[in-house]
Amino acid sequence: MPALSEATALPLLGHASHDDLLDVCRRAARTAQSQQRPVLASWATRLRHIDPIALWSHGRTRTDRSLLWRSAWDRSSLVALGTAHDLTERGEDRIPATRASWEQLICDAVTGGQHDEALPTGQGPLLVGGFSFAAADAAATAAGVSATADLPEALMWVPSLQIRGSAGLTPMAELRLNAVLHPEDDPEQTAKTLIHLAEECLPERLAPHPEASSSLHGSLSSAVRDLPSAQQWKRLVGQAVDRIRAGAFEKVVLAREVRVSADRPFDLPAALERLSRTYPDATLFAVEHGAHTFFGATPEFLVRLGGGTVRALGLAGTIPRGSTPGLDAELEEQLTGSTKIRHEHDVVVRMLVDALRPMSGHVDTGTGPNVLKLANVQHLATVVEGRDVPQGLGILHFVERLHPTPALGGHPREEALSWLQHNEGLERGWYAGTVGWSDALGQGEFAVAIRCALVRDNTASLYAGCGIVADSDPQDEYEETVAKLRPMRQALGLE
Numbered sequence: 304m305p306a307l308s309e310a311t312a313l314p315l316l317g318h319a320s321h322d323d324l325l326d327v328c329r330r331a332a333r334t335a336q337s338q339q340r341p342v343l344a345s346w347a348t349r350l351r352h353i354d355p356i357a358l359w360s361h362g363r364t365r366t367d368r369s370l371l372w373r374s375a376w377d378r379s380s381l382v383a384l385g386t387a388h389d390l391t392e393r394g395e396d397r398i399p400a401t402r403a404s405w406e407q408l409i410c411d412a413v414t415g416g417q418h419d420e421a422l423p424t425g426q427g428p429l430l431v432g433g434f435s436f437a438a439a440d441a442a443a444t445a446a447g448v449s450a451t452a453d454l455p456e457a458l459m460w461v462p463s464l465q466i467r468g469s470a471g472l473t474p475m476a477e478l479r480l481n482a483v484l485h486p487e488d489d490p491e492q493t494a495k496t497l498i499h500l501a502e503e504c505l506p507e508r509l510a511p512h513p514e515a516s517s518s519l520h521g522s523l524s525s526a527v528r529d530l531p532s533a534q535q536w537k538r539l540v541g542q543a544v545d546r547i548r549a550g551a552f553e554k555v556v557l558a559r560e561v562r563v564s565a566d567r568p569f570d571l572p573a574a575l576e577r578l579s580r581t582y583p584d585a586t587l588f589a590v591e592h593g594a595h596t597f598f599g600a601t602p603e604f605l606v607r608l609g610g611g612t613v614r615a616l617g618l619a620g621t622i623p624r625g626s627t628p629g630l631d632a633e634l635e636e637q638l639t640g641s642t643k644i645r646h647e648h649d650v651v652v653r654m655l656v657d658a659l660r661p662m663s664g665h666v667d668t669g670t671g672p673n674v675l676k677l678a679n680v681q682h683l684a685t686v687v688e689g690r691d692v693p694q695g696l697g698i699l700h701f702v703e704r705l706h707p708t709p710a711l712g713g714h715p716r717e718e719a720l721s722w723l724q725h726n727e728g729l730e731r732g733w734y735a736g737t738v739g740w741s742d743a744l745g746q747g748e749f750a751v752a753i754r755c756a757l758v759r760d761n762t763a764s765l766y767a768g769c770g771i772v773a774d775s776d777p778q779d780e781y782e783e784t785v786a787k788l789r790p791m792r793q794a795l796g797l798e
């Protein structure tokens with residue numbers, strides 16, 4: 304359970320802090336007036352590390368938008384609350400357009416306070432959020448109807464409050480207050496509003512989460528629907544195999560949805576706690592926007608960029624875990640020995656190498672593939688690393704280039720995506736999209752949004768997919784999706 308009732312020891316209330324924050328806001332207001340454009344003000348202070356799930360659980364109820372992040376990479380966490388500035392862009396060019404707006408906003412940001420130099424990456428104000436799997440259909444966007452009805456096709460923003468911690472590395476966390484001042488804004492009012500929000504979101508003690516304990520008793524009663532039905536989905540796998548054998552494409556990732564309607568709202572903090580305990584090596588994420596929360600525990604990162612090194616993960620090829628060490632080792636042998644699985648994996652690694660080569664000095668895949676063992680399944684995994692990334696190339700350049708990889712779309716990309724669009728019959732939304740953050744220098748981390756669910760009150764959509772190649776068997780692929788759905792079913796109290 305989260306460390307409920309933790310003291311946050313918020314040091315904000317002192318006059319010195321208040322004056323310091325006000326000074327940053329005043330300087331930003333002066334720049335905004337002289338340049339006649341919005342200017343980002345960002346002020347940091349230190350506070351004791353707080354459990355990120357407990358902090359998010361409390362803060363999310365005080366703001367309209369939030370993000371929770373705990374990286375499998377460096378164990379750092381991020382809780383982002385409220386919106387200082389929305390950089391969301393729409394359409395096919397949403398990623399480069401977001402990047403351009405961020406670069407413009409960050410170049411004359413005014414910063415102050417006491418930042419945490421021990422943070423691995425991600426110092427200063429951050430841009431956080433994510434992108435759906437596919438851009439919304441242009442006609443739907445023009446008509447004001449998003450094809451991804453529940454969450455917009457992109458959501459990238461600078462949070463009003465960001466709390467970065469790194470459990471184990473430093474006992475302190477960095478609290479950062481961000482605001483964008485327009486030429487007409489009153490800096491005193493801005494500072495006051497920020498302090499008020501910080502006090503709301505970081506009370507002296509975090510009260511116990513009211514639903515957390517009750518939800519642990521007994522599972523929910525629910526109606527569960529497979530979309531499409533198991534039989535229809537297996538038929539679709541057969542059709543994909545036919546297209547592959549006919550030479551239309553080499554690989555396609557076919558997904559399905561499980562829609563659940565429960566007798567009471569889902570307890571998301573409790574679900575995240577369970578995921579955190581059962582999948583400690585996964586990256587935990589949650590994006591909340593209005594009534595919707597999209598969250599999960601993903602073993603796959605799309606890209607990480609820091610210190611001039613870029614890394615992407617080729618994660619493709621899956622087999623269940625065995626119930627005994629002997630069975631598990633046998634399955635691992637099948638995973639590493641199968642030419643069909645190795646082919647599925649190699650398609651992804653090849654694409655990652657090709658994508659990173661023009662953007663970094665030296666690309667390496669190590670001795671690859673390794674076996675990544677999770678509680679429910681084991682995967683083939685290869686880290687592709689590029690060194691000497693030229694300055695000026697930020698993480699959003701890489702997101703644009705890599706997303707979606709053949710681990711989530713297919714290969715060749717255009718052919719596979721077009722087949723999916725016409726045949727999958729699934730509104731993927733943010734499933735198989737990407738969630739993460741960028742810092743001021745363009746360093747950051749984006750995860751692949753799988754092993755996840757979209758929740759609204761007492762309804763949830765859970766998703767899972769599999770890479771299909773010429774030798775894929777529909778029944779095996781179906782069982783693979785069942786195994787991949789298990790973490791979210793358990794987290795939500797459905798089994």
Ligand SMILES: C=C(O[C@@H]1C=C(C(=O)O)C=C[C@H]1O)C(=O)O
Pocket residue numbers: 556558603618619620621682710711753754766767768769770771787
């Ligand atoms: C598509 C999913 O997983 C992806 C597909 C995999 C595969 O086909 O073996 C493995 C890991 C992921 O890249 C999912 O979990 O929904």
